[in-house]
Amino acid sequence: MTQAMEVKTLRIDGVDVSARADQTILEAARENNIAIPTLCHLDGLSDVGACRLCLVEVAGTNRLFPSCVTRVEEGMQITTSTDRLQKYRRMTLELLFAERNHVCSVCVSNGACELQALGQSQGLTHIEFPYRFPQLPVDASHERFTLDHNRCILCTRCVRVCGEIEGAHTWDVMGRGEKARVITDLDQPWGTSESCTSCGKCVEVCPTGALFDKSDVGTRARKHPEFLTYLNEMRGGQS
Amino acid sequence: MKKKLATVWLDGCSGCHMSFLDMDERLIDLAEHFDLVYSPIVDQKIFPPDVDISLVEGSVSTDADEHKIKLIRERTATLVSLGDCAVTGNVPAMRNAFTVDSILERAFGDRPVTHPEIFQGLPKLLPRVRPIHEVVKVDVFVPGCPPSADTIYTLLRELLSGGSVDVARLTRFGA
Numbered sequence: 001m002t003q004a005m006e007v008k009t010l011r012i013d014g015v016d017v018s019a020r021a022d023q024t025i026l027e028a029a030r031e032n033n034i035a036i037p038t039l040c041h042l043d044g045l046s047d048v049g050a051c052r053l054c055l056v057e058v059a060g061t062n063r064l065f066p067s068c069v070t071r072v073e074e075g076m077q078i079t080t081s082t083d084r085l086q087k088y089r090r091m092t093l094e095l096l097f098a099e100r101n102h103v104c105s106v107c108v109s110n111g112a113c114e115l116q117a118l119g120q121s122q123g124l125t126h127i128e129f130p131y132r133f134p135q136l137p138v139d140a141s142h143e144r145f146t147l148d149h150n151r152c153i154l155c156t157r158c159v160r161v162c163g164e165i166e167g168a169h170t171w172d173v174m175g176r177g178e179k180a181r182v183i184t185d186l187d188q189p190w191g192t193s194e195s196c197t198s199c200g201k202c203v204e205v206c207p208t209g210a211l212f213d214k215s216d217v218g219t220r221a222r223k224h225p226e227f228l229t230y231l232n233e234m235r236g237g238q239s
Numbered sequence: 240m241k242k243k244l245a246t247v248w249l250d251g252c253s254g255c256h257m258s259f260l261d262m263d264e265r266l267i268d269l270a271e272h273f274d275l276v277y278s279p280i281v282d283q284k285i286f287p288p289d290v291d292i293s294l295v296e297g298s299v300s301t302d303a304d305e306h307k308i309k310l311i312r313e314r315t316a317t318l319v320s321l322g323d324c325a326v327t328g329n330v331p332a333m334r335n336a337f338t339v340d341s342i343l344e345r346a347f348g349d350r351p352v353t354h355p356e357i358f359q360g361l362p363k364l365l366p367r368v369r370p371i372h373e374v375v376k377v378d379v380f381v382p383g384c385p386p387s388a389d390t391i392y393t394l395l396r397e398l399l400s401g402g403s404v405d406v407a408r409l410t411r412f413g414a
Contacts, residue, residue, distance in 0.1 A: 097327075097412075104413025105323050105384035106330060111413070120411035125380035126326050130373060133328075135336035 010076040025067035040155035044228030101150040109209030141191030152210035158202035242291040245277035251297030255322035261388035301362035312375040332368040383414040
Protein backbone atom coordinates (compact mmCIF):
# COMPACT_ATOMS: atom_id res chain seq x y z
CA MET A 1 0.00 0.00 0.00
CA THR A 2 3.07 2.27 0.07
CA GLN A 3 3.02 2.55 -3.67
CA ALA A 4 1.41 5.77 -4.88
CA MET A 5 -2.06 5.24 -6.32
CA GLU A 6 -2.58 6.41 -9.85
CA VAL A 7 -5.31 9.02 -9.85
CA LYS A 8 -7.66 9.91 -12.70
CA THR A 9 -9.64 13.08 -12.92
CA LEU A 10 -12.97 13.14 -14.67
CA ARG A 11 -16.27 14.94 -14.68
CA ILE A 12 -19.59 13.39 -13.62
CA ASP A 13 -22.78 15.41 -14.12
CA GLY A 14 -20.69 18.57 -14.37
CA VAL A 15 -18.83 17.89 -11.11
CA ASP A 16 -15.03 17.48 -11.22
CA VAL A 17 -14.06 14.31 -9.38
CA SER A 18 -10.91 12.30 -8.90
CA ALA A 19 -10.76 8.54 -8.56
CA ARG A 20 -8.20 5.75 -8.27
CA ALA A 21 -7.36 4.26 -11.63
CA ASP A 22 -8.83 0.91 -10.59
CA GLN A 23 -12.21 2.33 -9.62
CA THR A 24 -15.39 2.05 -11.63
CA ILE A 25 -17.54 4.98 -12.70
CA LEU A 26 -20.17 3.78 -10.23
CA GLU A 27 -17.68 3.81 -7.32
CA ALA A 28 -16.43 7.26 -8.25
CA ALA A 29 -19.97 8.60 -8.56
CA ARG A 30 -21.11 7.19 -5.23
CA GLU A 31 -18.02 8.50 -3.41
CA ASN A 32 -19.13 11.90 -4.63
CA ASN A 33 -22.76 11.44 -3.65
CA ILE A 34 -23.95 11.16 -7.23
CA ALA A 35 -26.73 8.60 -7.30
CA ILE A 36 -26.90 5.99 -10.07
CA PRO A 37 -29.64 3.37 -9.77
CA THR A 38 -28.43 -0.26 -9.57
CA LEU A 39 -30.01 -3.64 -9.08
CA CYS A 40 -27.52 -6.46 -9.72
CA HIS A 41 -24.67 -4.53 -8.07
CA LEU A 42 -24.10 -5.10 -4.38
CA ASP A 43 -21.27 -3.66 -2.32
CA GLY A 44 -18.99 -6.56 -1.40
CA LEU A 45 -19.61 -8.69 -4.49
CA SER A 46 -17.97 -8.68 -7.90
CA ASP A 47 -19.84 -6.82 -10.63
CA VAL A 48 -21.31 -8.46 -13.72
CA GLY A 49 -23.30 -5.70 -15.44
CA ALA A 50 -26.35 -7.93 -15.69
CA CYS A 51 -29.23 -5.53 -15.06
CA ARG A 52 -28.19 -2.51 -17.20
CA LEU A 53 -29.82 -0.02 -14.84
CA CYS A 54 -26.54 1.76 -14.13
CA LEU A 55 -25.97 2.73 -17.77
CA VAL A 56 -24.41 6.18 -18.21
CA GLU A 57 -23.52 8.40 -21.15
CA VAL A 58 -19.90 9.22 -21.91
CA ALA A 59 -19.14 12.27 -24.06
CA GLY A 60 -17.60 11.45 -27.41
CA THR A 61 -19.40 8.16 -27.99
CA ASN A 62 -22.98 7.17 -28.65
CA ARG A 63 -22.56 3.91 -26.75
CA LEU A 64 -23.97 3.59 -23.26
CA PHE A 65 -21.69 2.20 -20.54
CA PRO A 66 -22.68 0.09 -17.53
CA SER A 67 -21.04 2.18 -14.80
CA CYS A 68 -20.55 -0.80 -12.44
CA VAL A 69 -18.09 -2.51 -14.80
CA THR A 70 -16.54 0.49 -16.57
CA ARG A 71 -13.25 1.82 -15.20
CA VAL A 72 -12.70 5.55 -14.88
CA GLU A 73 -10.49 7.17 -17.48
CA GLU A 74 -8.67 10.46 -17.54
CA GLY A 75 -10.81 13.31 -18.85
CA MET A 76 -14.05 11.30 -19.11
CA GLN A 77 -17.18 13.40 -19.20
CA ILE A 78 -20.05 11.36 -17.81
CA THR A 79 -23.77 12.07 -17.58
CA THR A 80 -25.81 9.84 -15.30
CA SER A 81 -29.35 11.08 -15.86
CA THR A 82 -30.63 12.16 -19.26
CA ASP A 83 -34.04 11.62 -20.87
CA ARG A 84 -32.50 8.87 -22.96
CA LEU A 85 -31.02 7.08 -19.95
CA GLN A 86 -34.24 7.40 -17.98
CA LYS A 87 -36.19 5.98 -20.89
CA TYR A 88 -33.87 2.97 -21.06
CA ARG A 89 -33.94 2.45 -17.29
CA ARG A 90 -37.71 2.43 -17.28
CA MET A 91 -37.73 0.08 -20.25
CA THR A 92 -35.31 -2.28 -18.49
CA LEU A 93 -37.49 -2.32 -15.39
CA GLU A 94 -40.62 -2.84 -17.45
CA LEU A 95 -39.05 -5.82 -19.19
CA LEU A 96 -38.10 -7.31 -15.81
CA PHE A 97 -41.69 -6.90 -14.59
CA ALA A 98 -43.16 -8.32 -17.81
CA GLU A 99 -40.84 -11.32 -18.08
CA ARG A 100 -41.99 -13.33 -15.05
CA ASN A 101 -44.83 -13.11 -12.52
CA HIS A 102 -44.14 -10.23 -10.16
CA VAL A 103 -47.43 -10.08 -8.32
CA CYS A 104 -46.37 -7.50 -5.73
CA SER A 105 -49.64 -7.59 -3.78
CA VAL A 106 -49.18 -11.23 -2.76
CA CYS A 107 -45.37 -11.38 -2.71
CA VAL A 108 -43.48 -12.13 0.52
CA SER A 109 -41.23 -9.16 -0.26
CA ASN A 110 -44.01 -6.62 -0.84
CA GLY A 111 -42.74 -3.36 0.63
CA ALA A 112 -39.19 -4.69 1.02
CA CYS A 113 -38.31 -5.32 -2.63
CA GLU A 114 -35.60 -3.51 -4.56
CA LEU A 115 -37.32 -4.05 -7.92
CA GLN A 116 -40.58 -2.62 -6.62
CA ALA A 117 -38.84 0.36 -5.01
CA LEU A 118 -36.83 1.07 -8.16
CA GLY A 119 -39.99 0.91 -10.26
CA GLN A 120 -41.51 3.59 -8.10
CA SER A 121 -38.41 5.80 -7.94
CA GLN A 122 -38.05 5.65 -11.72
CA GLY A 123 -41.67 6.75 -12.14
CA LEU A 124 -43.21 3.47 -13.34
CA THR A 125 -46.99 3.34 -13.02
CA HIS A 126 -47.63 0.58 -15.53
CA ILE A 127 -45.86 -1.81 -17.91
CA GLU A 128 -46.11 -1.07 -21.63
CA PHE A 129 -44.85 -4.49 -22.70
CA PRO A 130 -47.36 -7.35 -22.72
CA TYR A 131 -46.93 -9.58 -19.69
CA ARG A 132 -45.67 -13.05 -20.54
CA PHE A 133 -47.26 -14.93 -17.62
CA PRO A 134 -44.93 -17.96 -17.77
CA GLN A 135 -45.68 -21.02 -15.65
CA LEU A 136 -42.76 -21.31 -13.25
CA PRO A 137 -42.03 -23.63 -10.35
CA VAL A 138 -41.44 -22.86 -6.69
CA ASP A 139 -38.83 -24.95 -4.88
CA ALA A 140 -39.70 -25.21 -1.19
CA SER A 141 -37.70 -28.40 -0.60
CA HIS A 142 -35.10 -26.70 1.59
CA GLU A 143 -35.80 -26.91 5.29
CA ARG A 144 -35.55 -23.15 5.88
CA PHE A 145 -35.62 -21.35 2.55
CA THR A 146 -37.75 -21.14 -0.59
CA LEU A 147 -36.84 -20.39 -4.19
CA ASP A 148 -39.63 -18.81 -6.24
CA HIS A 149 -38.66 -18.52 -9.91
CA ASN A 150 -41.69 -16.30 -10.51
CA ARG A 151 -39.90 -13.43 -8.76
CA CYS A 152 -36.34 -14.05 -9.98
CA ILE A 153 -34.74 -11.35 -12.14
CA LEU A 154 -31.49 -13.28 -12.74
CA CYS A 155 -29.32 -10.63 -11.10
CA THR A 156 -27.04 -13.50 -9.97
CA ARG A 157 -26.34 -11.98 -6.57
CA CYS A 158 -27.07 -15.40 -5.04
CA VAL A 159 -24.61 -17.08 -7.41
CA ARG A 160 -21.90 -14.56 -6.59
CA VAL A 161 -22.34 -14.44 -2.82
CA CYS A 162 -22.37 -18.24 -2.61
CA GLY A 163 -19.22 -18.61 -4.71
CA GLU A 164 -17.27 -15.54 -3.61
CA ILE A 165 -18.17 -15.13 0.05
CA GLU A 166 -19.46 -18.46 1.34
CA GLY A 167 -17.20 -20.45 -0.97
CA ALA A 168 -19.80 -23.15 -1.54
CA HIS A 169 -20.85 -22.35 -5.12
CA THR A 170 -24.18 -24.10 -4.68
CA TRP A 171 -25.89 -21.65 -7.04
CA ASP A 172 -25.42 -21.27 -10.75
CA VAL A 173 -27.40 -20.32 -13.85
CA MET A 174 -28.70 -22.89 -16.31
CA GLY A 175 -30.26 -22.34 -19.76
CA ARG A 176 -30.35 -19.30 -21.97
CA GLY A 177 -32.71 -16.45 -22.74
CA GLU A 178 -36.22 -16.96 -21.38
CA LYS A 179 -35.24 -20.45 -20.22
CA ALA A 180 -32.46 -19.21 -17.95
CA ARG A 181 -32.92 -20.28 -14.31
CA VAL A 182 -30.88 -20.16 -11.17
CA ILE A 183 -30.19 -23.71 -10.01
CA THR A 184 -28.72 -25.42 -6.97
CA ASP A 185 -25.96 -27.98 -7.51
CA LEU A 186 -26.75 -30.01 -10.65
CA ASP A 187 -30.28 -28.61 -11.08
CA GLN A 188 -31.72 -30.62 -8.23
CA PRO A 189 -34.16 -29.66 -5.44
CA TRP A 190 -32.47 -27.20 -3.08
CA GLY A 191 -33.26 -29.43 -0.12
CA THR A 192 -31.17 -32.23 -1.61
CA SER A 193 -28.13 -30.03 -2.31
CA GLU A 194 -24.98 -31.42 -0.73
CA SER A 195 -22.92 -28.26 -1.17
CA CYS A 196 -25.44 -25.87 0.44
CA THR A 197 -24.37 -24.92 3.97
CA SER A 198 -27.76 -23.34 4.75
CA CYS A 199 -25.92 -20.12 5.64
CA GLY A 200 -28.69 -17.95 4.16
CA LYS A 201 -26.41 -15.41 2.49
CA CYS A 202 -28.18 -15.87 -0.86
CA VAL A 203 -31.49 -15.08 0.80
CA GLU A 204 -30.21 -11.88 2.41
CA VAL A 205 -28.74 -10.52 -0.83
CA CYS A 206 -31.70 -11.42 -3.07
CA PRO A 207 -33.30 -8.10 -4.09
CA THR A 208 -36.80 -9.55 -4.64
CA GLY A 209 -38.99 -12.29 -3.21
CA ALA A 210 -37.24 -14.97 -5.29
CA LEU A 211 -35.32 -16.27 -2.27
CA PHE A 212 -36.90 -16.02 1.14
CA ASP A 213 -36.68 -17.41 4.64
CA LYS A 214 -39.79 -19.46 5.39
CA SER A 215 -39.97 -18.04 8.90
CA ASP A 216 -40.22 -14.51 7.47
CA VAL A 217 -43.39 -15.17 5.49
CA GLY A 218 -46.10 -12.71 6.50
CA THR A 219 -43.77 -10.70 8.72
CA ARG A 220 -42.79 -8.08 6.12
CA ALA A 221 -39.22 -8.77 7.18
CA ARG A 222 -36.54 -6.80 5.37
CA LYS A 223 -33.43 -8.47 4.07
CA HIS A 224 -30.02 -7.40 5.28
CA PRO A 225 -27.47 -7.41 2.45
CA GLU A 226 -25.32 -4.94 4.42
CA PHE A 227 -23.81 -7.87 6.34
CA LEU A 228 -21.52 -8.28 3.32
CA THR A 229 -19.56 -5.07 3.88
CA TYR A 230 -19.03 -5.94 7.56
CA LEU A 231 -17.99 -9.46 6.71
CA ASN A 232 -15.49 -8.31 4.10
CA GLU A 233 -14.07 -5.77 6.54
CA MET A 234 -13.56 -8.49 9.17
CA ARG A 235 -11.84 -10.65 6.60
CA GLY A 236 -9.32 -7.89 5.90
CA GLY A 237 -10.99 -5.41 3.61
CA GLN A 238 -10.97 -7.46 0.45
CA SER A 239 -14.09 -5.78 -0.95
CA MET B 240 -70.43 22.72 -13.92
CA LYS B 241 -70.22 19.39 -12.14
CA LYS B 242 -68.18 16.69 -13.83
CA LYS B 243 -69.68 13.32 -14.60
CA LEU B 244 -67.87 10.60 -12.67
CA ALA B 245 -68.27 6.85 -13.13
CA THR B 246 -66.71 4.02 -11.13
CA VAL B 247 -66.55 0.55 -12.64
CA TRP B 248 -65.95 -2.87 -11.14
CA LEU B 249 -64.48 -5.46 -13.51
CA ASP B 250 -62.51 -8.52 -12.27
CA GLY B 251 -61.31 -7.29 -8.89
CA CYS B 252 -62.19 -7.81 -5.24
CA SER B 253 -63.91 -4.39 -4.84
CA GLY B 254 -61.05 -3.36 -2.54
CA CYS B 255 -60.44 -0.30 -4.72
CA HIS B 256 -64.05 0.71 -4.23
CA MET B 257 -63.65 0.18 -0.48
CA SER B 258 -60.64 2.49 -0.67
CA PHE B 259 -62.77 5.00 -2.59
CA LEU B 260 -65.34 4.92 0.23
CA ASP B 261 -62.50 5.20 2.76
CA MET B 262 -62.13 8.83 1.67
CA ASP B 263 -64.90 9.22 4.27
CA GLU B 264 -66.00 12.82 4.89
CA ARG B 265 -63.72 14.08 2.13
CA LEU B 266 -66.24 12.52 -0.27
CA ILE B 267 -68.75 15.15 0.81
CA ASP B 268 -66.44 17.98 -0.25
CA LEU B 269 -65.49 16.21 -3.47
CA ALA B 270 -69.15 15.55 -4.29
CA GLU B 271 -69.62 19.31 -4.79
CA HIS B 272 -67.62 18.85 -7.98
CA PHE B 273 -69.07 15.68 -9.51
CA ASP B 274 -72.21 13.69 -10.19
CA LEU B 275 -71.79 9.96 -9.77
CA VAL B 276 -73.50 8.79 -12.96
CA TYR B 277 -72.54 5.11 -12.90
CA SER B 278 -71.14 2.89 -10.16
CA PRO B 279 -71.74 -0.38 -8.28
CA ILE B 280 -73.07 1.85 -5.50
CA VAL B 281 -75.72 3.65 -7.58
CA ASP B 282 -78.74 2.16 -9.32
CA GLN B 283 -77.84 2.74 -12.94
CA LYS B 284 -77.69 -0.23 -15.28
CA ILE B 285 -76.48 1.37 -18.51
CA PHE B 286 -73.21 3.19 -18.82
CA PRO B 287 -74.19 6.74 -19.85
CA PRO B 288 -72.59 8.82 -22.62
CA ASP B 289 -70.26 11.81 -22.15
CA VAL B 290 -68.67 10.72 -18.87
CA ASP B 291 -65.76 12.98 -17.85
CA ILE B 292 -63.85 10.57 -15.57
CA SER B 293 -64.16 6.81 -15.20
CA LEU B 294 -62.33 5.02 -12.40
CA VAL B 295 -62.03 1.39 -13.48
CA GLU B 296 -61.16 -1.30 -10.95
CA GLY B 297 -60.32 -4.86 -11.98
CA SER B 298 -58.80 -6.67 -14.92
CA VAL B 299 -60.42 -7.76 -18.17
CA SER B 300 -61.22 -11.44 -17.58
CA THR B 301 -64.47 -12.25 -19.42
CA ASP B 302 -66.13 -11.43 -22.73
CA ALA B 303 -68.51 -9.20 -20.74
CA ASP B 304 -65.57 -7.28 -19.22
CA GLU B 305 -64.14 -6.76 -22.68
CA HIS B 306 -67.45 -5.51 -24.06
CA LYS B 307 -67.91 -3.19 -21.05
CA ILE B 308 -64.46 -1.64 -21.14
CA LYS B 309 -64.75 -0.88 -24.86
CA LEU B 310 -68.09 0.87 -24.28
CA ILE B 311 -66.66 2.75 -21.30
CA ARG B 312 -63.70 3.89 -23.39
CA GLU B 313 -66.02 5.19 -26.10
CA ARG B 314 -68.05 7.17 -23.60
CA THR B 315 -65.30 8.47 -21.30
CA ALA B 316 -62.96 11.45 -21.64
CA THR B 317 -60.45 10.44 -18.94
CA LEU B 318 -60.17 6.72 -18.24
CA VAL B 319 -58.35 5.88 -15.01
CA SER B 320 -56.97 2.37 -14.55
CA LEU B 321 -57.44 2.03 -10.79
CA GLY B 322 -55.50 -0.53 -8.76
CA ASP B 323 -53.14 -3.41 -9.56
CA CYS B 324 -55.77 -5.69 -11.17
CA ALA B 325 -56.62 -3.00 -13.71
CA VAL B 326 -52.97 -1.93 -14.15
CA THR B 327 -51.11 -5.28 -14.08
CA GLY B 328 -53.67 -8.11 -14.05
CA ASN B 329 -52.53 -8.83 -10.47
CA VAL B 330 -54.20 -11.78 -8.69
CA PRO B 331 -56.89 -12.51 -11.33
CA ALA B 332 -54.09 -12.91 -13.90
CA MET B 333 -52.44 -15.64 -11.84
CA ARG B 334 -54.74 -18.01 -13.70
CA ASN B 335 -53.00 -17.15 -16.97
CA ALA B 336 -50.49 -19.94 -16.54
CA PHE B 337 -53.39 -22.43 -16.80
CA THR B 338 -56.06 -23.21 -19.39
CA VAL B 339 -59.66 -22.09 -18.90
CA ASP B 340 -60.86 -25.71 -19.03
CA SER B 341 -58.50 -26.82 -16.28
CA ILE B 342 -59.61 -23.89 -14.10
CA LEU B 343 -63.32 -24.64 -14.59
CA GLU B 344 -62.68 -28.31 -13.86
CA ARG B 345 -60.77 -27.42 -10.69
CA ALA B 346 -63.66 -25.26 -9.49
CA PHE B 347 -66.69 -27.21 -10.76
CA GLY B 348 -65.49 -30.73 -11.47
CA ASP B 349 -67.17 -32.30 -14.51
CA ARG B 350 -70.27 -30.03 -14.28
CA PRO B 351 -69.26 -27.75 -17.21
CA VAL B 352 -69.33 -30.88 -19.41
CA THR B 353 -72.29 -32.78 -17.90
CA HIS B 354 -74.51 -29.75 -17.13
CA PRO B 355 -73.52 -26.97 -19.55
CA GLU B 356 -76.97 -25.35 -19.08
CA ILE B 357 -75.93 -24.18 -15.59
CA PHE B 358 -73.34 -21.92 -17.18
CA GLN B 359 -75.60 -20.52 -19.86
CA GLY B 360 -75.92 -16.75 -19.82
CA LEU B 361 -72.83 -16.29 -17.67
CA PRO B 362 -69.90 -14.29 -19.03
CA LYS B 363 -67.27 -16.53 -20.63
CA LEU B 364 -63.77 -16.54 -19.21
CA LEU B 365 -61.26 -15.23 -21.73
CA PRO B 366 -58.23 -17.48 -22.35
CA ARG B 367 -56.06 -14.82 -20.74
CA VAL B 368 -56.71 -12.16 -18.09
CA ARG B 369 -55.41 -8.80 -19.26
CA PRO B 370 -54.72 -5.40 -17.73
CA ILE B 371 -57.05 -2.73 -19.11
CA HIS B 372 -54.45 -0.98 -21.24
CA GLU B 373 -53.89 -4.15 -23.26
CA VAL B 374 -57.50 -3.80 -24.44
CA VAL B 375 -58.23 -0.04 -24.62
CA LYS B 376 -56.25 3.17 -24.27
CA VAL B 377 -55.83 4.29 -20.67
CA ASP B 378 -55.20 7.92 -19.68
CA VAL B 379 -54.09 7.61 -16.03
CA PHE B 380 -52.57 4.61 -14.25
CA VAL B 381 -52.94 4.26 -10.48
CA PRO B 382 -51.22 1.12 -9.16
CA GLY B 383 -51.77 -0.16 -5.62
CA CYS B 384 -53.59 -3.05 -4.00
CA PRO B 385 -55.62 -1.10 -3.26
CA PRO B 386 -54.47 2.47 -3.87
CA SER B 387 -54.97 4.28 -0.56
CA ALA B 388 -57.87 6.64 0.07
CA ASP B 389 -55.33 9.49 0.19
CA THR B 390 -54.06 8.54 -3.26
CA ILE B 391 -57.57 8.41 -4.72
CA TYR B 392 -58.47 11.70 -3.04
CA THR B 393 -55.39 13.53 -4.37
CA LEU B 394 -55.98 12.10 -7.82
CA LEU B 395 -59.69 12.99 -7.96
CA ARG B 396 -59.14 16.47 -6.57
CA GLU B 397 -56.62 17.17 -9.32
CA LEU B 398 -58.58 15.53 -12.14
CA LEU B 399 -61.79 17.34 -11.14
CA SER B 400 -60.00 20.70 -11.24
CA GLY B 401 -58.31 19.89 -14.54
CA GLY B 402 -54.86 19.40 -13.03
CA SER B 403 -52.45 16.51 -13.43
CA VAL B 404 -50.85 14.18 -10.89
CA ASP B 405 -47.43 12.53 -10.63
CA VAL B 406 -48.92 9.19 -9.61
CA ALA B 407 -45.59 7.45 -8.92
CA ARG B 408 -45.06 9.80 -6.00
CA LEU B 409 -48.31 8.64 -4.43
CA THR B 410 -48.40 4.89 -4.92
CA ARG B 411 -46.70 1.81 -6.39
CA PHE B 412 -47.39 -1.77 -7.41
CA GLY B 413 -48.57 -3.71 -4.35
CA ALA B 414 -49.01 -0.58 -2.19
